[in-house]
Amino acid sequence: MAYSSLFRSEEMSLIQLYIPQETAPYTVAELGELGLIQFRDLNPDVNAFQRAYVKEIRRLDEMERRLRFFAAQMPKSDIEIVGDATGARARSATEIDELEEKIKEHERHITQMNDSYEELQKRYLELTEARHVLQETAEFFEEAVSRQDNIRNSFDEPTAPLLEHQDLEQGEPIAFSNLNLGFVTGVISRAKMQTFERILWRALRGNLYLKYAEIDEPITDPETDEVLEKNVFIIFAHGRELINKIRKISESLGATLYKVDDNPDQRKKSLKEITDQIEDHNSVLTNTKNARKSELVNIAEDLLVWMTIVKKEKAIYHNMNLFIYDSNRKCLIAEGWCPTNDLDQIRQTLKAATDMLGSTVPSILNELPTTKEPPTFQRTNKFTVGFQEIVDAYGVARYREVNPGLFTIITFPFLFAVMFGDCGHGVLVFLAALYFIIREKSLDKPGKDEILEMFFGGRYIILLMGLFSIYTGLIYNDMFSRTLILFPSGFVWPLNQTGQIEARQVGVYHFGIDPAWHGTDNYLLFTNSYKMKMSIILGVIQMSFGIILTIYNYTYFKKRISIYTEFIPQMLFMQCIFGYLVFTIIYKWSIDWYEKDSEGNAIHNSPPGLLNMLIYMFLQPGTVAESDKLYSGQGIVQATLLIISLICVPWMLFVKPFILRREYKKIRTQGYHNPQTDATRISTDEDNEYGGAVVAEEMLEIEEFDFGEIMVHQVIHTIEFCLGCISNTASYLRLWALSLAHAQLSVVLWDMTLKPTLDMKGIFGIIAFIIALTLWFCLTIGILLLMEGLSAFLHALRLHWVEFNNKFYEGTGRKFEPFSFEKLLKEE
Amino acid sequence: MSGFNIVWVGLSVGALVFASYFSVPKGPNQTTIRTSVILAIICCYLMWAITYLAQLHPLIKPKRSHPV
Known part of the structure; x- marks a missing residue:
């Protein structure tokens, strides 16, 4: 068994399983624990409500609802759901029945207790309010008794304007004699x-x-659980009608009315009664609450396990709905994809399941030959998964296509670091990632902050990004925009000179950029040219690498013809123009343009500009001005390269479609036609109730040869490639731009914050330094690491998705999504 | 002060690549480790070589108008 690698996706097999019906749920559960098979839907025409196990799923849905109800009850009683559900496996049918009964019973208890608790609470509330009414109204009555005289007096007064008015309106005589003052008492929010x-x-x-008093203690509404502040009110008025009117108004406004006796003794008596009742209710309430809590505590212990069981069971039946039932053999037939390397493991699992249940009929596994394109499965580990996700976000690889994820592991952090080159920043990024990795175990839990989750998921990417940033920082000789002097400088500054001084070259700095450049007037001029050329070189190399990778695809998919009609012209086109540009960059660097011969005459002409060289290579092919010459014979070389690259265009354009057409015609003249499409593979017995063609596989349709379509495709492909070569090379200049920007930004930050405080003396200097240091550090983290890091990350992402991937990667596959409990529970 | 340093270092890097190709232990991650190590070595070498080459015969030399 060969090891699988990230280079190509895992080899997959289409398998067929015969599972005896009685052992099916258990076997499928075991396969779910294993998590290696993606079942195919064998009943695509049957809608979701007509499938075999809808009833079971409904039942489990109901159980899940009950469990969610329990979970919702927990916070009300301050119970935390704890426990470990990892060991919870799916259960047998009888166990599920028992569980269902148990859950039902629990639910009944809880709802009962909830109802009675609510009832009690309502009563309790009423009693409390009544007590308040009695207490507060006692005062009012006392006042009212003293007031009655006043009221009577005011009635006696004939000039009382309000009453006069009343008289006129109602035209009713006022019954002074039996001053029958009624009252309404109640509570309102x-x-x-x-x-x-x-x-x-x-x-x-x-x-x-109207008199009212505030109730000090807040009153909880048992229905909404809201805490309300309420007032006790008492309204005196006379006349039955008015009293009724008041009653109606109060009730419509949501007030609760309580009857109060006008006899003070009666009132005292009922107050005592109510107080007693309240106490009784209190104790009953506490009892109910405790009982409910203990019930819930009991449930809480098992809740997670039950949830897991129910979820697993549901998943099992969902998958079993994809199977078909063979009534003759009393078994279920399943089809699915699985990694070929894991076939043995699946066989073992099936056997173990049969042994476990003591069944006499074993499950059978068949490998099916197929022409269908299998799903893509990249076997990743915690280190590679992040990088693979970067690639999958662009497109999932076709089955067995060369996977850029393998190369992304290094090239992604490297290109990031080219833009982010600063060894101080690199160290900080590295340490941050290291923290995540060291605390991996304790941090790897669900329920993290979304942003934290993102950083945590990419911890290994960030680690490598940090490491490469340290390296490129050393090359750029930048550490928080400062410089390191590790080796003797290649330049010597002249002594005793004033004004602008120029260093003299005595050697080459061994590693990275010479520290002598640091802080010079023309530093930017130098790094500008250096970084620009470097990004072109790196870009051309990466793109050429991408083109080379197409060979692996062409040979693997038996498209050898594409090597001659696509790979070779593409490569030539690329190298004749941009490979040549890289060559001239390197050539120009390696020549000492100011070298003099023994007589002191310059050997070379002044260094020519490469940009003009490239432009005139196209505008005036074959001729190079004497002053712009890089080497002798340049004109002929450039003309040849230009001709080759021009030949490549029709080569890419026409050769492949015409070869394909010739081959097609050859086949036709030999009398071959498209194979019959009704060749179905019959997996079950002929006398099957489904007519035998249940697991028949639609043969891959052989496409009709359409020359026009192929030609159009080829034209688009060629134009895309040729234009792409130019624009993609230019696109790599982002490496140059971003790395210059990063370096300059960190210089500016240093100059604006820390630098001025370094010369300050005394206590003020120290304080200023500390403030500036904090500011500098915070801005370094916030702007240089997070913002600049994000932008460099996105640019590196683009370079991989567009510039590198489009050279060889189709990314039109579909992902392998096995039926796995582990994944299922993680997604929750 | 010789451009041949790039060649010598290149050769030793080549030897290193060769050595790392064979020294990676067998296992499910062999291809991944191998590719990553070799790519990392090549990337680092490339960057160093480009930087070294760019300074071999600089067209401009550091200039400054204020003292070091």
Whole structure:
């Protein structure tokens, strides 16, 4: 068994399983624990409600609902759901039945207790309010008794304007003699008090006497669980009609009315009664609460396990719905994809399941030959998964296509670091990633912050990004925009000179950029040219590598013809123009343009500009001005390269379609036609109730040869490639731009914050330094690491997705999604 | 001060690549480790070589108008 690698996706097999019906749920459960098979839907025409195991799924849905109900009850009683559900395996049918009964029973208990608790609470609330009413009204009555005289007096007064008015309106004689003052008592929420008062005043035209008092203790509404502030009110008015009116108004505003006796002794008596009742209720309430809590605590212990079991069971039946039933053999037939390397493991699992249940009929596994394109499965580990996700975000590889994920592991952090080159920043990034990796175990839990989750998921990418940034930082000789002097400088500064001084070259700095450049007037001029050329070189190398990778695809997919009609012209086109550009860059660097011969005459002409060279290579092919010459014979070389690259265009364009057409015609003249498409593979017995063709596979349709379509495709492909070569090379200049920007930004930050404080003396200097240091550090983290890092990350991402991947990667596959409990539970 | 340093280092890097190709232990991750190590070595070498070459015969030399 060969090891699989990230280079190509895993080899897959289409397998067929015969699982005896009685052992099916258990076997499927075991396969779910294994998590290596992606089942195919064998009943695509059957809608979701007509499938075999809909009833079971409904039942489990109901169980899940009950469990969610329990979970929702937990916070009300301050119970935390703890426990470990990793060991929870799916159960047998009888166990599930028992579990269902148990859950039902629990639910019944809980709802019962909830109902009675609510009932009790409502009663309790009423009693409390009644008590308040009694307590508060006692005062009012006392006041009212003293007031009655006043009221009587005011009635006696004939000039009392309000009453006069009343007289006129109602035209009713006022019964002074039997001053039958009625009253209404009740409780209303404090927020409504003002409205209440106003409405009453208007409705009764001021013919009332209203008193209210605030209840100190907040009152909880048992239905909504809201805490309300309420007021006790008492309204005196006379006349039955008015009293009724008041009653109606109060009730419509949500007030609760409580009857109060006007006899003080009676009132005292009922107050005592109510207080007693409240106490009784209190103890009952506490009891109910405790009982409910203990019930919930019991449930909480098992809740996670139950949830897991139910989820697993549901997944099992969902998958079994994809199977078909063979009534003759009393078994279920399943089809699915699995990695060929894991076939043995699946066989073992099936056998173990059969042995476990003591069944006499074993499950059978068949490998099916197929022409279907299998799903793509990249076997990743915790290190490679992040990189593979970068690639999958662009497109999932075709089955067995060369996977750029393998190369992305290094090239992605490297290109990032070219833009992010600063060894100080690199160290910080590295340490951050290291922290995540060291605390991996404790951090790897669900429920993290989304941003933290993102950083945590990419911890190994970030680690490599940090490492490469340290390296490129050393090459750029930048550490927080400062410089390191590790080796003797290649330049010597002249002594005793004033004005602008120029260093003299005595050697080459061994590693990276010479520290002598640091802080010079023409530093930017130098790094500008250096970084620009470097990005072109790196870009051309990476793209050429991408083109080379197409060979692996062509040979693997038996498209050898494409090597001659696509790979070779593409490669030639690329190298004749941009390979040549890289060559001239390197050539120009390696020549000492100011070298003099023994007589002191310059050997070379002045260094020619490469940009003009490239432009005139196209504008004036074959001729190179003497002053712009890089080497002798340049004109002929350039003309040849230009001709080759021009030949490549029709080569790419026409050769392949015409070869394909010739081959097709050859086949036709030999009398071959498209194979019959009704050749179905019959997997089950002929007398099967489904007519035998249940697992028949639609043969891959052989495409009709359409020359026009192929030609159009080829034209698009060629244009895309040729234009792409130019624009993609230019696109790599982002490496140059971003790395210059990063370096300059960190210089500016240093100059604006820390630098001025370094020369300050005394206590003020120290304080200023500390403030500046904090500011500098925070801005370094916030702007240089996070913002610049994000932008460099995105640019590196683009370079991989577009510039590198489009050379060889189709990314039109579909991902292998095996039926796996582990994955299922993680997604929750 | 010789451009041949790039060649010598290149040769030793080549030897290193060769050595790392064979020294990676067999196992499910062999291809991944092998490719990563070799690519990393090549990337680092490339960057060093480009930087070294760019400074071999600099067209401009450091200039400054204020003292070091």
